[in-house]
Amino acid sequence: xxxxxxxxxxxxxxxxxxxxxxxxxxxxxxxxxxxxxxxxxxxxxxxxxxxxxxxxxxxxxxxxxxxxxxxxxxxxxxxxxxxxxxxxxxxxxxxxxxxxxxxxxxxxxxxxxxxxxxxxxxxxxxxxxxxxxxxxxxxxxxxxxxxxxxxxxxxxxxxxxxxxxxxxxxxxxxxxxxxxxxxxxxxxxxxxxxxxxxxxxxxxxxxxxxxxxxxxxxxxxxxxxxxxxxxxxxxxxxxxxxxxxxxxxxxxxxxxxxxxxxxxxxxxxxxxxxxxxxxxxxxxxxxx
Amino acid sequence: xxxxxxxxxxxxxxxxxxxxxxxxxxxxxxxxxxxxxxxxxxxxxxxxxxxxxxxxxxxxxxxxxxxxxxxxxxxxxxxxxxxxxxxxxxxxxxxxxxxxxxxxxxxxxxxxxxxxxxxxxxxxxxxxxxxxxxxxxxxxxxxxxxxxxxxxxxxxxxxxxxxxxxxxxxxxxxxxxxxxxxxxxxxxxxxxxxxxxxxxxxxxxxxxxxxxxxxxxxxxxxxxxxxxxxxxxxxxxxxxxxxxxxxxxxxxxxxxxxxxxxxxxxxxxxxxxxxxxxxxxxxxxxxxxxxxxxxxxxxxxxxxxxxxxxxxxxxxxxxxxxxxxxxxxxxxxxxxxxxxxxxxxxxxxxxxxxxxxxxxxxx
Amino acid sequence: xxxxxxxxxxxxxxxxxxxxxxxxxxxxxxxxxxxxxxxxxxxxxxxxxxxxxxxxxxxxxxxxxxxxxxxxxxxxxxxxxxxxxxxxxxxxxxxxxxxxxxxxxxxxxxxxxxxxxxxxxxxxxxxxxxxxxxxxxxxxxxxxxxxxxxxxxxxxxxxxxxxxxxxxxxxxxxxxxxxxxxxxxxxxxxxxxxxxxxxxxxxxxxxxxxxxxxxxxxxxxxxxxxxxxxxxxxxxxxxxxxxxxxxxxxxxxxxx
Numbered sequence: 001x002x003x004x005x006x007x008x009x010x011x012x013x014x015x016x017x018x019x020x021x022x023x024x025x026x027x028x029x030x031x032x033x034x035x036x037x038x039x040x041x042x043x044x045x046x047x048x049x050x051x052x053x054x055x056x057x058x059x060x061x062x063x064x065x066x067x068x069x070x071x072x073x074x075x076x077x078x079x080x081x082x083x084x085x086x087x088x089x090x091x092x093x094x095x096x097x098x099x100x101x102x103x104x105x106x107x108x109x110x111x112x113x114x115x116x117x118x119x120x121x122x123x124x125x126x127x128x129x130x131x132x133x134x135x136x137x138x139x140x141x142x143x144x145x146x147x148x149x150x151x152x153x154x155x156x157x158x159x160x161x162x163x164x165x166x167x168x169x170x171x172x173x174x175x176x177x178x179x180x181x182x183x184x185x186x187x188x189x190x191x192x193x194x195x196x197x198x199x200x201x202x203x204x205x206x207x208x209x210x211x212x213x214x215x216x217x218x219x220x221x222x223x224x225x226x227x228x229x230x231x232x233x234x235x236x237x238x239x240x241x242x243x244x245x246x247x248x249x250x251x252x253x254x255x256x257x258x259x260x261x262x263x264x265x266x267x268x269x270x271x272x273x274x275x276x277x278x279x280x281x282x283x284x285x286x287x288x
Numbered sequence: 289x290x291x292x293x294x295x296x297x298x299x300x301x302x303x304x305x306x307x308x309x310x311x312x313x314x315x316x317x318x319x320x321x322x323x324x325x326x327x328x329x330x331x332x333x334x335x336x337x338x339x340x341x342x343x344x345x346x347x348x349x350x351x352x353x354x355x356x357x358x359x360x361x362x363x364x365x366x367x368x369x370x371x372x373x374x375x376x377x378x379x380x381x382x383x384x385x386x387x388x389x390x391x392x393x394x395x396x397x398x399x400x401x402x403x404x405x406x407x408x409x410x411x412x413x414x415x416x417x418x419x420x421x422x423x424x425x426x427x428x429x430x431x432x433x434x435x436x437x438x439x440x441x442x443x444x445x446x447x448x449x450x451x452x453x454x455x456x457x458x459x460x461x462x463x464x465x466x467x468x469x470x471x472x473x474x475x476x477x478x479x480x481x482x483x484x485x486x487x488x489x490x491x492x493x494x495x496x497x498x499x500x501x502x503x504x505x506x507x508x509x510x511x512x513x514x515x516x517x518x519x520x521x522x523x524x525x526x527x528x529x530x531x532x533x534x535x536x537x538x539x540x541x542x543x544x545x546x547x548x549x550x551x552x553x554x555x556x557x558x559x560x561x562x563x564x565x566x567x568x569x570x571x572x573x574x575x576x577x578x579x580x581x582x583x584x585x586x587x588x589x590x591x592x593x594x595x596x597x598x599x600x601x602x603x604x605x606x607x608x609x610x611x612x613x614x615x616x617x618x619x620x621x622x623x624x625x626x627x628x629x630x631x632x633x634x635x636x637x638x639x640x641x642x643x644x645x646x647x648x649x650x651x
Numbered sequence: 652x653x654x655x656x657x658x659x660x661x662x663x664x665x666x667x668x669x670x671x672x673x674x675x676x677x678x679x680x681x682x683x684x685x686x687x688x689x690x691x692x693x694x695x696x697x698x699x700x701x702x703x704x705x706x707x708x709x710x711x712x713x714x715x716x717x718x719x720x721x722x723x724x725x726x727x728x729x730x731x732x733x734x735x736x737x738x739x740x741x742x743x744x745x746x747x748x749x750x751x752x753x754x755x756x757x758x759x760x761x762x763x764x765x766x767x768x769x770x771x772x773x774x775x776x777x778x779x780x781x782x783x784x785x786x787x788x789x790x791x792x793x794x795x796x797x798x799x800x801x802x803x804x805x806x807x808x809x810x811x812x813x814x815x816x817x818x819x820x821x822x823x824x825x826x827x828x829x830x831x832x833x834x835x836x837x838x839x840x841x842x843x844x845x846x847x848x849x850x851x852x853x854x855x856x857x858x859x860x861x862x863x864x865x866x867x868x869x870x871x872x873x874x875x876x877x878x879x880x881x882x883x884x885x886x887x888x889x890x891x892x893x894x895x896x897x898x899x900x901x902x903x904x905x906x907x
Contacts, residue, residue: 036470043368046613080296151767170628189628210470226773
């Protein structure tokens with residue numbers, strides 16, 4: 001069944017898309033700055049990617065090829081649901097191959113292969129404000145951003161180290177963008193942070209919180225840290241047991257009641273393409 | 289060989305099919321019609337229209353049927369539908385003084401022009417389960433009288449005549465449409481009213497209750513509560529005048545609150561205001577109390593740190609569609625984030641163990 | 652010598668009531684000025700106007716900045732004023748809770764100003780925090796404890812350390828010994844006197860306690876109903892008060 005006759009291309013009306021595009025352009029002009037936008041009520045719940053969906057809808061053209069991932073995988077339920085939404089409302093081509101996609105909507109991951117200047121990466125963002133858990137008030141945090149008062153952010157990191165000996169933020173690890181704005185990279189694992197200085201355009205949509213922000217290609221993105229406790233992009237100390245990759249981010253899978261586990265690539269397309277190219281991990285070809 | 293969990297798409301399709309079956313329930317029981325819901329569950333319909341911000345009883349009834357009676361889910365369906373509708377323009381402000389009241393009561397005056405009209409209220413029913421309703425049968429018809437033809441004046445108008453209640457300044461600026469512009473703080477009263485009118489009944493009720501129990505206490509009298517129909521008019525630029533395009537049922541509540549006054553200004557009562565689609569009086573009264581509590585700054589009162597006084601807290605949490613979406617999203621997979629925390633905790637435990645071992649070795 | 656702070660005709664009204672009216676004075680580097688008066692005399696209003704917490708209705712508060720020399724802080728941009736607030740200025744609140752982050756460790760409290768001005772070396776920040784804990788006589792092993800577990804006197808000393816760690820040139824203090832036991836007050840005053848001398852600080856101290864100014868202040872202003880009724884060298888004012896209100900203040904202390 002197609003919804004394309006009942007709704008405008010990519011669901012949103014043209015006026016709404018123009019409003020979102022203006023917010024995106026403003027975001028690109030001021031990297032890392034959270035642009036308020038009149039987020040619409042989408043036919044999926046807030047918190048389930050409405051911000052990313054609106055940004056994708058305003059960015060898509062009929063010639064685009066869309067890929068949707070959640071936790072790095074194309075076949076997780078919410079990724080399936082969002083991909084289906086655009087298949088029905090925009091009729092665009094979809095793909096699971098990272099290199100084939102012109103627009104990639106993601107939740108919680110950056111693909112393993114380097115993205116190119118022809119690609120746009122759209123992040124779903126739950127809480128866009130990196131200072132929110134230090135200061136709940138929007139009126140205050142906006143002031144802190146406008147005056148570049150970010151001391152409190154480092155106080156948090158200081159407290160982490162004094163208590164745990166480490167900076168205890170493992171995901172949604174705050175970054176400084178273009179030497180100006182402290183930004184929440186969305187809840188990607190900190191392993192992905194260094195990839196953010198990339199060739200593709202990165203757009204961030206927070207539907208419920210009504211904010212859009214952006215990182216233009218090759219913009220400086222620095223993970224906050226201390227000189228003597230430098231940022232570390234860590235991952236599980238294993239290699240993928242299917243494709244053998246020792247540089248990709250891994251999911252840990254519990255195999256049996258005895259607690260045996262295995263590690264596999266979180267980026268399902270990356271893992272598949274490596275296996276197709278003949279790479280093999282420890283358990284490839286075995287029945288587990 | 290190990291295969292990652294696949295088949296998300298088929299799982300979703302199957303879940304939807306099962307949901308449709310469950311929605312219908314036992315096939316030997318007659319299916320409910322939209323008209324039945326609209327007529328017999330009208331207060332649920334009213335709530336869905338109010339919090340869905342769309343006045344359409346049939347669509348609200350459809351949403352209730354589709355959502356299996358989960359009203360927040362029904363409100364969500366209406367909201368998502370409403371977003372896609374084109375906007376033709378705005379109506380002229382409705383004149384609640386001209387309301388054809390089904391119900392109109394005042395707690396501040398025993399009698400007043402327009403009278404005390406109880407209307408179809410639960411207020412004085414004894415809450416005893418009526419087992420007759422379990423059987424089928426027509427109810428006794430209610431006695432009728434001639435309706436009032438004159439408009440029913442607002443109670444607060446009588447207070448205003450004597451300058452006993454604060455006159456609300458007339459504001460000709462076009463109010464912000466919170467469904468078309470992002471919220472920003474501080475918000476003006478019109479914006480607050482919009483957010484509260486579509487806010488969750490339970491949330492607004494609890495906040496209002498908290499003000500009664502002393503969190504930003506400001507004793508409120510229900511100056512007036514009225515429910516009835518008002519005409520909706522729209523100006524047609526081509527005609528140069530406004531025409532009736534229909535009527536809507538509204539509930540309006542004005543509370544009369546303790547006076548503000550200072551050395552320079554004589555004491556005056558102040559008011560809180562609530563206006564909601566449909567017969568929704570619990571919500572309208574709650575809204576009036578919260579509206580009044582939020583006005584502390586404008587009326588020169590102290591901020592007592594009460595939740596109901598805190599505009600950013602109230603407005604950013606009153607929307608049940610935002611709240612339920614974000615709350616329920618934690619059901620989605622988070623294993624990438626969890627994995628990164630898992631690694632960090634393991635690393636820190638390893639370091640702690642190494643430190644302990646090193647200390648032991650040193651001793 | 653250029654005064655560190657030049658206050659010119661500062662007034663602040665609350666509705667029709669005068670908070671403080673037409674206050675003018677100069678404060679020179681290394682000088683400590685006491686502002687005394689009973690509650691409601693306008694001394695706290697004045698202090699808050701000078702420190703940028705309140706905007707005066709009229710008047711100038713000219714601070715001799717390191718970079719640009721004397722600048723009126725009332726008309727200066729908010730970012731610049733807030734920058735002063737975390738570098739060259741310090742503010743010690745009467746209630747330590749208002750001046751501390753109660754949910755952050757003592758070390759984090761002291762380190763915050765260092766990090767706010769760009770400190771990015773954990774080890775150095777921690778070493779400064781440790782050093783300052785020592786200077787305000789708090790055990791170094793309390794560095795990771797939160798101030799909520801500290802006594803009132805310790806909290807106040809921690810607040811002082813947190814303020815002085817960036818080497819400010821001007822310290823505003825609002826009843827720094829208020830609400831503390833007498834013996835705790837004496838220790839705090841001793842500490843403050845030592846720090847002021849050692850660091851060559853300039854300070855404005857608001858208090859109703861003449862013993863505090865006797866010990867700390869070089870000069871004194873007496874305020875009543877929002878106006879300065881008498882000012883001069885501390886000893887002079889306290890030993891030979893000219894204004895009837897000052898005489899009353901001094902005698903009421905002596906009677907105690």
